[in-house]
């Protein structure tokens with residue numbers, strides 16, 4: 001989790017809140033953080049199980065917010081970016097105001113961090129210009145995997161249900177930059193990155209994991225859209241197509257994904 005390097009960076013004088021919906025994800029982070037002595041009360045890191053859409057922080061209270069591979073799961077991107085903008089400490093390019101908040105937070109794989117001694121530590125990366133509150137997140141080109149694209153096509157073809165791909169809204173450099181500008185961020189930088197995701201997983205495990213992601217997408221909750229029989233029929237058809245598709249990327253018995261990501265940074269003026 002991105003909250004861990006942030007907590008290391010701010011040290012005991014700072015505070016980082018790592019927020020995620022998933023108890024399992026938080027348990028993994030907690031085990032790693034505890035081993036390093038990073039967890040509060042002795043350390044700077046607090047881990048919170050919460051829906052990022054329900055999170056709340058005082059306006060202007062955070063030095064930095066980071067969100068790693070989670071923004072596509074939040075269903076109202078413009079509202080989310082505007083909310084995060086309001087939580088950040090003002091003072092970027094064109095502004096003379098500054099603060100040295102000693103609170104911080106993070107959301108859904110988003111980590112918001114702050115420290116009076118190391119503002120935005122660990123998350124700054126390539127953001128240049130002023131030194132207002134920093135937002136850093138990554139977005140993905142759509143579809144995030146060919147198999148998710150197959151799922152969306154099947155849903156449309158078999159049931160006439162058109163579902164937005166959650167990665168579509170921030171699925172290019174231009175869209176990322178436009179969304180940041182619309183939310184009021186300045187010094188915006190968008191860097192395109194491509195990499196091979198080579199985590200070892202068999203064809204069967206890959207397809208199984210992607211079915212679970214397809215079936216519980218917040219944009220297409222299948223249980224609410226289809227009957228159990230329709231879901232099962234869709235799953236069976238998708239598994240055949242997805243298995244054939246993913247098999248083309250088998251390397252040494254493991255499926256390799258090649259997602260295109262956009263690393264986005266900007267500041268609150």
Ligand SMILES: C[S@@+](CC[C@H](N)C(=O)[O-])C[C@H]1O[C@@H](n2cnc3c(N)ncnc32)[C@H](O)[C@@H]1O
Nearest residue numbers: 001020021022025051052068069070073108109
């Ligand atoms: C691809 S994982 C990334 C995990 C972690 N941020 C990292 O970079 O290692 C996406 C994470 O987003 C979390 N997530 C999805 N929707 C969320 C929401 N509404 N609020 C908080 N977390 C959410 C999931 O539980 C999952 O852990």
